[in-house]
Amino acid sequence: MDPNFLIDEKAESRVYIGNLDLRITEAALIKMFTPYGKILSEEFLWHTRGPKRGEPRGFAFIQFSTKEEAKLAKEKMHGRLACGRPLVVRLASEKYVDEAAQDSSTALGEAKKAGLTGSTLGQTSRSAKIAAIKNKLRALEEGGPSVKKQKQADSDSCKDSLDHSQDKG
Template sequence: MDPKGLDTEKSASRLYVGNLDFRISESDVIKMFSPYGKIVAEDFLLHTRGPKRGEPRGYAFVQYTTKEEAQLAKEKMNGKLVRGRPVAVHLASDKCFLDSGNSERALKDKKLAGGSGSKSAQTDRAAKISAIKNKLKSLENEGSSTKRPKT
């Protein structure tokens, strides 16, 4: 067992499936991925709060019995157009998909996949806050230097 309590064989056979069309259902995901091996678990994520409660979030996780089945499904399905959208398929344990596109959403996905990432997320958030503060300061300074004194 690894430190997170997940068996390494299980984490190697778990896939992240992203960029799903919101009309795709849980059964659609199972139908798309079952030709590549025996699916032992599938997590289809739905919004749990807010106005979109109960609606799909656009991604899921699929667990196969072996890492070979997961690798085959990844190779066959990654980038495949499903309802006009290229499906993103990665091993849930891979960190490479965190570099693509929206890093904030990718960090959330990583946490759901079992990754820690909390320290780096806090550091990233602190850096963003600092950058915003610096930008505000520069705008304030720029605004005060261009203002004319009242006469």
């Protein structure tokens, strides 16, 4: 059997989970993703040095037994709110470069619409970021709890929301 096949298969059955609230624990993460397949391993990343040493880095990886399970987890969990934050879930084998290229082409399109050319083109990424933030805020206002309620939430309410997040899937 080709050893490269095993590496590719393993990468395709591994998911990246980002934008994790710092209150989410490894156990909670495993509990959230268990309904989508057999979890072979979980890699929760921590700061290893500096002032944040020992604190979570806000992302993790989960290895499922098959790529189908990983794809299902991605479909069901990407964008789902956990402790008031939308999760970013993608296959680990997916290239971040593809997303960056899409973002830059979107920003370029916005620049053309706004009539930005030459030296102002460098600021397109800034305007694209602002647009993305506005869209995110709009989405949170439509579907998520208010910011005031979110600030009042403690780790217990975060835990409760994690427990109930599976009920909606």
